[in-house]
Amino acid sequence: MSVDLEKIQQAVRMILEAVGENPDREGLLDTPKRVAKMYAEVFEGMRIDEEEYFSTIFSEEHEEMVLVKDIPFFSMCEHHLVPFFGKAHVAYIPQGGRVVGLSKLARAVEAVARRPQLQERITATVADAIMKKLEPHGVVVVIEAEHMCMAMRGVKKPGAVTVTSAVRGIFANDSAARAEVFSLIKD
Ligand code: ZN
Numbered sequence: 001m002s003v004d005l006e007k008i009q010q011a012v013r014m015i016l017e018a019v020g021e022n023p024d025r026e027g028l029l030d031t032p033k034r035v036a037k038m039y040a041e042v043f044e045g046m047r048i049d050e051e052e053y054f055s056t057i058f059s060e061e062h063e064e065m066v067l068v069k070d071i072p073f074f075s076m077c078e079h080h081l082v083p084f085f086g087k088a089h090v091a092y093i094p095q096g097g098r099v100v101g102l103s104k105l106a107r108a109v110e111a112v113a114r115r116p117q118l119q120e121r122i123t124a125t126v127a128d129a130i131m132k133k134l135e136p137h138g139v140v141v142v143i144e145a146e147h148m149c150m151a152m153r154g155v156k157k158p159g160a161v162t163v164t165s166a167v168r169g170i171f172a173n174d175s176a177a178r179a180e181v182f183s184l185i186k187d
Contacts, residue, residue, distance in 0.1 A: 003043070008036035042076055045114030050125065053104040053111070054133035059097040063137070065177075066099070067091040067184055071106045077149050078116035086145030086161070088113075088122075089185045092130055093137035093170060093177075100134065119145050119164050127166035138169030140181045 009032035016023040016031070023032070071088040088109045112125045127141040142165045151158035171178045 002047070003036075003040040005033075005036040005040060008039050009033060012036065042074070042114055043116070045111040048111040048114075050108040050111045050129050051133050053108045054100050054129060056104070057098050057100060057134070060094070060099040061097055062094055062099060065091055065093050065181065065184075066102070067181065068102055068105045069185060071109050073109050073113040073122075073143075073145075075113040075115070075117045075119075075122060075145075077147060078118060080149040080153070081116065082148040082152070084117075084119060084145045084147040084149070084162075086143065088126070089140075089142045090126060090130070091140045091171075091181045091185070092134065095135060095137045098134045098136065105130075119143055119147075119162055123164040123166045127168050131168050136169065138171040138174075138177065139166070140168070140171050140178070140185075141166045142182075142185055 012032040012035045013023045016028060021028060023029075067089065068091075069087075069089045071090065072085075073088055074083055074085040076082065077084050090105045090109065108126055108129060109122070112122050112129075123141050123143045127139045130136065130139045130141075142163065144161050144163050146159065146161055150156075150160055150162075167178065171181060
């Protein structure tokens with residue numbers, strides 16, 4: 001399904017009116033159009049299947065850990081529709097030569113983040129997609145993010161960082177493997 005730009009524009013006009021603004025004043029005239037375009041962009045992930053990124057598999061006899069750190073991402077909290085953003089770290093141990101291009105890990109994070117989201121769900125969705133498509137020995141996804149809904153409203157704690165992790169496969173059972181990946185992420 002494609003984005004209904006017209007409907008977003010109407011909604012933005014209504015919000016501006018509802019907060020007491022005049023949507024027809026000069027500075028706001030093109031705002032509904034700009035906001036509609038922005039939403040289409042920041043919610044682009046609605047129309048992407050993250051599992052597609054894991055269908056190109058290179059046969060590589062590598063069964064040691066692969067870690068891509070500090071993948072920047074931007075998302076929108078589904079409770080307030082304000083941004084949260086930070087870094088994702090994705091690690092996995094391939095099995096049977098099933099390895100993907102490193103950029104695909106970053107692209108999957110981006111696709112999953114560009115939806116109305118919860119940080120916990122991004123973390124689990126990326127980990128589960130890798131487990132399902134690559135059947136690796138294990139996966140760890142860690143996300144650190146700052147939430148604008150905690151910074152600019154409500155509890156008003158700018159700078160607070162929320163950390164979530166999803167641990168799958170061997171990392172769930174092997175504490176040495178888990179300690180190794182977490183220390184590499186922290187470095
Ligand atoms: Zn929120």
